[in-house]
Amino acid sequence: METDILLEIKGLKARVEDKEILRGIDLTVRRGETHVVMGPNGAGKSTLSSVLAGKPQYTVTDGSVTFMGRDLLKMSPEERAWAGIFLSFQYPVEIPGVSITNFIRTAVNSKRQALGEAPLSAAAFLKLMKEKMALVQMKPEFAKREVNVGFSGGEKKRNEVFQMAMLDPVLSILDETDSGLDVDALRIVAEGVNTLKTPEKSTIVITHYQRLLDYIVPDIVHVLKDGRIVRTAGRELVAMIEENGYDSIG
Amino acid sequence: MTDNIIIPAGDSSKLLLVSAGGNAGFPFGKEFCGYSVLTDNDFSCRMTLSDNASAEILVLILPGADSRMDFRIDMAGAGADFRFGGLYLCPDRESPMINAEVVHKMRGCSSRQMLKGIVSGNAKVRFHGKITVAPDAQKTEAYQENHSLLLSDNAIVDTSPQLEIYADDVKCSHGAAIGKLDENEQFYMRSRGIPEQEAKVLQMISFISPVMEFLPECDDRAAMSEYLEQTIRTAF
Numbered sequence: 386m387e388t389d390i391l392l393e394i395k396g397l398k399a400r401v402e403d404k405e406i407l408r409g410i411d412l413t414v415r416r417g418e419t420h421v422v423m424g425p426n427g428a429g430k431s432t433l434s435s436v437l438a439g440k441p442q443y444t445v446t447d448g449s450v451t452f453m454g455r456d457l458l459k460m461s462p463e464e465r466a467w468a469g470i471f472l473s474f475q476y477p478v479e480i481p482g483v484s485i486t487n488f489i490r491t492a493v494n495s496k497r498q499a500l501g502e503a504p505l506s507a508a509a510f511l512k513l514m515k516e517k518m519a520l521v522q523m524k525p526e527f528a529k530r531e532v533n534v535g536f537s538g539g540e541k542k543r544n545e546v547f548q549m550a551m552l553d554p555v556l557s558i559l560d561e562t563d564s565g566l567d568v569d570a571l572r573i574v575a576e577g578v579n580t581l582k583t584p585e586k587s588t589i590v591i592t593h594y595q596r597l598l599d600y601i602v603p604d605i606v607h608v609l610k611d612g613r614i615v616r617t618a619g620r621e622l623v624a625m626i627e628e629n630g631y632d633s634i635g
Numbered sequence: 636m637t638d639n640i641i642i643p644a645g646d647s648s649k650l651l652l653v654s655a656g657g658n659a660g661f662p663f664g665k666e667f668c669g670y671s672v673l674t675d676n677d678f679s680c681r682m683t684l685s686d687n688a689s690a691e692i693l694v695l696i697l698p699g700a701d702s703r704m705d706f707r708i709d710m711a712g713a714g715a716d717f718r719f720g721g722l723y724l725c726p727d728r729e730s731p732m733i734n735a736e737v738v739h740k741m742r743g744c745s746s747r748q749m750l751k752g753i754v755s756g757n758a759k760v761r762f763h764g765k766i767t768v769a770p771d772a773q774k775t776e777a778y779q780e781n782h783s784l785l786l787s788d789n790a791i792v793d794t795s796p797q798l799e800i801y802a803d804d805v806k807c808s809h810g811a812a813i814g815k816l817d818e819n820e821q822f823y824m825r826s827r828g829i830p831e832q833e834a835k836v837l838q839m840i841s842f843i844s845p846v847m848e849f850l851p852e853c854d855d856r857a858a859m860s861e862y863l864e865q866t867i868r869t870a871f
Binding site: 438439440441461462463465466467471472474477478480481482483487488489491492493495496499548552 | 818819820822823824825826827828829830831833837838840841842843844845847
């Protein structure tokens with residue numbers, strides 16, 4: 386019997402270096418839900434996505450995170466990816482000398498190996514890649530390009546969405562806290578997320594751009610302030626924040 | 636191999652010098668992409684380039700190879716061009732030494748050196764690269780780069796680039812850098828499900844890619860890439 390709950394965060398506290406950033410986060414994500422976490426600068430939005438992805442520089446000091454019944458905090462970044470979590474980075478990293486094809490094939494086959502499946506044959510992989518590139522409207526010539534090297538902001542985001550399409554995660558976490566107000570980039574992410582949406586999968590969008598939420602319509606909205614979630618409500622909360630600002634909440 | 640080679644005017648020479656360590660599987664016996672391939676442990680080579688001559692020397696020091704490489708290149712003719720590229724892969728207790736001396740005697744010559752390596756375990760690599768530009772060697776362009784990745788606490792790279800410039804209308808630079816694998820890159824890859832060790836291998840392949848760019852486009856280039864990738868994968 387499959388539980389409805391994908392992610393359960395309880396009382397999560399975390400710090401980076403000496404600074405405590407998350408001061409007790411509670412958040413539950415069920416299958417098929419789109420959550421948005423919004424908040425002013427310094428609220429802890431990026432820290433939350435980094436902790437969920439397992440970024441090394443962050444230390445969890447209290448609380449728990451369960452993903453599909455498993456203790457997420459005990460899992461390495463790659464184990465979390467194999468379990469079905471995908472983090473779309475704010476600043477995707479450049480990896481010169483490694484082609485997108487090589488990179489994503491290694492990722493796909495690593496996951497398959499971890500799950501006890503045989504790696505995809507070269508033909509099967511290329512077919513999958515072609516299909517997903519078309520789905521997210523990525524031009525075929527990008528297959529040969531070095532990962533993110535010389536990519537525009539929009540192209541980097543499209544590459545993130547492409548990876549999401551190839552890896553087929555159950556929970557996607559989109560860290561869109563600082564995309565430099567690149568409207569094209571935001572639109573590319575939104576289109577990708579909407580294209581890949583299914584009733585079994587969930588998304589957490591972490592952002593302060595209300596504009597992004599014109600394209601990705603959330604089911605549940607959380608406001609993060611000073612390391613705590615101060616309000617959880619439906620999508621009407623977005624308009625309230627737009628009108629009255631974060632000071633009016635919590 | 637010890638050699639004294641004079642490249643006549645307008646001629647060119649391309650050598651790939653391989654110190655194979657114990658590696659039996661190096662796939663190119665005699666020729667690679669237009670380079671003559673020589674395999675030995677130690678190489679000592681003196682080359683003199685005449686007017687408009689060009690020479691390219693590539694060196695490959697593979698795991699297990701304790702080689703001594705000594706080069707002296709005289710740019711003795713105007714408009715000559717010399718390129719020196721190389722890769723050292725030292726995972727264990729190797730202690731190779733590379734000495735490359737380029738002397739610009741005549742005007743309008745260009746030389747370019749790009750040497751990269753990955754050093755781990757208790758290996759120690761010594762590189763000494765000296766570029767001398769004589770007073771008459773105006774319009775010289777001479778560049779040298781040596782970059783090493785250190786993967787263990789005991790690995791050592793001892794690099795000393797030197798520039799002695801006596802002409803005043805030249806473009807010269809040298810750079811040496813020693814670094815380790817970037818953790819942000821690793822995290823990005825691991826977050827996509829690429830295990831830590833495999834992520835490091837990809838980073839190492841990325842690191843040596845400028846040396847691969849040094850090679851000409853040719854049918855065998857992919858095979859060379861694959862061989863080096865496999866060597867890195869098993870050695871580090």
